[in-house]
Amino acid sequence: MKLNKTNIPTWDELLAIPVPEWYRDSKLGIYMHWGVYSVPAFSTGRASSDKYSMAMYTPLPNEKRFAGIHEYHLAQYGDPHKFGYKDFVPLWKAEKWDPDYWADLFLESGAQFVGINAEHHDSFLLWNSQYSEWNAARMGPKRDIVSELEKCIRIRGLRLFISLHNVRNWRWYEHAYGHRPPFDIEDKQYTKIGGIYPPPHHPGENLSNEYVKFWRNKVREIIDRFCPDYLWLDACLNELPDEVRRWFLGYYYSAAQIKNREVIVNNKRGLQFPPGIGVYNLEGHELEFDEIQDKPWDTDAQILRSQWAYTANDLVKSFSELLEYFINVVCMGGNLILNISPMADGTIPEDQQDRLRRLGKWLAIFGEAVFETRPWKIHRLGESVQFT
Numbered sequence: 001m002k003l004n005k006t007n008i009p010t011w012d013e014l015l016a017i018p019v020p021e022w023y024r025d026s027k028l029g030i031y032m033h034w035g036v037y038s039v040p041a042f043s044t045g046r047a048s049s050d051k052y053s054m055a056m057y058t059p060l061p062n063e064k065r066f067a068g069i070h071e072y073h074l075a076q077y078g079d080p081h082k083f084g085y086k087d088f089v090p091l092w093k094a095e096k097w098d099p100d101y102w103a104d105l106f107l108e109s110g111a112q113f114v115g116i117n118a119e120h121h122d123s124f125l126l127w128n129s130q131y132s133e134w135n136a137a138r139m140g141p142k143r144d145i146v147s148e149l150e151k152c153i154r155i156r157g158l159r160l161f162i163s164l165h166n167v168r169n170w171r172w173y174e175h176a177y178g179h180r181p182p183f184d185i186e187d188k189q190y191t192k193i194g195g196i197y198p199p200p201h202h203p204g205e206n207l208s209n210e211y212v213k214f215w216r217n218k219v220r221e222i223i224d225r226f227c228p229d230y231l232w233l234d235a236c237l238n239e240l241p242d243e244v245r246r247w248f249l250g251y252y253y254s255a256a257q258i259k260n261r262e263v264i265v266n267n268k269r270g271l272q273f274p275p276g277i278g279v280y281n282l283e284g285h286e287l288e289f290d291e292i293q294d295k296p297w298d299t300d301a302q303i304l305r306s307q308w309a310y311t312a313n314d315l316v317k318s319f320s321e322l323l324e325y326f327i328n329v330v331c332m333g334g335n336l337i338l339n340i341s342p343m344a345d346g347t348i349p350e351d352q353q354d355r356l357r358r359l360g361k362w363l364a365i366f367g368e369a370v371f372e373t374r375p376w377k378i379h380r381l382g383e384s385v386q387f388t
Contacts, residue, residue, distance in 0.1 A: 008246050008247045008250055009250040011246065011273075011274050011277070014249050014250070014253075014273075014277050017253060017277075019264065019278075019279060019296040020262035020263070022159070022229075023230070023262075023264050023279070023296065023335070024335075024374070025371055025372040026112035026113055026335060027112065027330050027336070027370050027371055027373075028109075028110055028112055028326070028335065028338065028370075029111055029112065029115075029161055029230070029298075029335065029336070029337040029338070030106050030111040030113075030115075030161075030337070030338050030340060031114070031115050031116055031163060031300070031337060031338075031339055032116055032339060032340045032341065033117050033120065033308040033309040033341060034116065034117070034310075034341070034342045035120055035124055035126065036053075036085070036088045036089055036092045036122055036124050037051075037052045037120065037309055038310050038344040039088045039091045039092050039344045040072075040073070040077075040088065041309070041311050041343070042069065042072050042311065043307050043311040043313070043314065044066065044067055044068040044072075045065025045067065045306075046307075047065065047284075047302075047306065047307060047308055048066050049308070049310070049311040049314075050121075050307070050308045050309035051066070053085040053122040053172065054066070054121065054172055054175075055070060056069055056073040057080045057176040057179070058070060058175065058176045059071075060175060080183055081181060081183060081184075084183060084184035084185070085185075085196070086196045086197075089124065089134070089139050089140050090139065090140060091140075091344075092140040092141060092344055093140065093344075094141035094143065094145070095345050096345040096346045097346025097347075098346065099148045099149045100152050102149065102152065103149070103155075103156050103158070105348065105353060105356055105357070106153070106158065107156050108356065109356035109357065109359050109363075110359060110360045110362075110367065111158065111338075113159035113161045113229060113230055114153050114158050114159070114161060115149070115150075115160050115161030115162050115228065115230070116145065116146060116149055116161075116162065116163070117163045117164075117165060118146050118162050118222065119164050119165060119166045119218070121165055121166075121168055121172050122172075123195075123196055123197065123198065124196065126145040126146050127144055127145065127146035127147060127222070127225070127226075128147065129218065129221055130221070131214065131217045132195070133194065134196040141346075146226065147225070147226075150226055159229035159230065160226060160228040160229050160230070161228060161230040161232065161337070162222060162226060162228040162231055162232070163231075163232035163233070163234065164218070164222065164233055164234065165233075166215060167215060167233070167234070167237050167239060167240060168235055168236040169198055170198050170201075170207050170236075170239075172197075172198065173185040173197060173200075174201075174203040174204075175203070177201075184197070185197045185200070186200045193210050193211065193213075194214065198211065199211065206239070207239055207240070216244065219231075219248060220251060223251060223252050223255045227255055227256060227259050227261060227263070229261060229263055229264065230263065230265075230266075231252060231263065231264070231265050232266045232281070232300075232337075233265065233266060233268070234268065235268055235271075237271075237272040237273075238272060249265065249273070249277070252265065264278070265277075265278040265279070266280075266281040266298070267279060269281065269282065269283075276295075279296050279297060279298055279335075280293075280296065280297040280298075281297065281299070281300070282298070282299040283299065283301075287299065287332075289332070291332065292333050292375040293334065294333075296333070297334045297335075298329075298334050298335035298336065298337055299329060299334060299336060299337070300337040300338075300339055301336065301337070301338060301339065302317075302341070303317060303339060303341065303352055303355060304316055304341055307341060309341050310344070310349070311341075314341075316349070316351040316352055317355070319358045319359070322359065323359065330370055331375065332375065333374065340352050340356070
């Protein structure tokens, strides 16, 4: 189907766009949670270290996994009235980051598409954006991380994956609004459109038109500059107007056609777009089914036991555990997007590197039964035999 960047397609037109075969052949991708939140690198419960910015200002009694983060911040950094999340930015220097080393490691792992979480819920951008000065090229590391990594990935023949987690950011600090005295999350110099914090608003209030425009500008910038092969979007996309979501897909697909690329977008738990559009995506280590799926699907899962971002006290999953999960996903027709967790200085811990290298060695031997395969009639026989 021929699209263009100006006309907004219908859902039926978007449903006619197939998932490309390269994606179904790939089986393994890698991305990472790495950013300002890697500086405190603290967690108290499942998947909490990357959400430090949310939990540091006030206790969250209804979210047990965040228990203790506020108290930790008080003890380590002081009152959040005086040391807000923005104050972590200059502490993130990424002084040991070597994107060539990373890309070589990813190539060695056998991954076919590789990338990064380019904007997490903390609203700090990892590319040099004209729409926000709060980005890694101007502050913190003072390097255009997405651009540097993209070059290293593409030159090695790997496909580019970029994830954006930024629609949800609108609600990130709603629980802490109205505090007296107010935190910096309500300070106008930091909360204008393009600031490190979203504009304050009433909890539950719909996204403002200005914030939706800001989102559109950022995603268009990512597409125009990088045109990733896989653009992965986190939850809450359904809070965007219907027309905006159709605009996004049309713009992305038409930009890819101009570059002669076949691209992918995820449909997280089937809630972002109507069923059949994009790749059905699950998050986390637990699968919601145990049978072959007739639709393309993938799951993003952590290399760590409980966290997405680096935390000193978390453990890396065993190689056998990761391999068993990967095989199970592939035999049911899915792809695995394995999340790794670099340290703030840009180094990937040795135990994580070990898992990636061992996976690559295994794929060098058994890759014929993995890559470019499709599910068989059954995916498992007994406890130890699986099929593609």
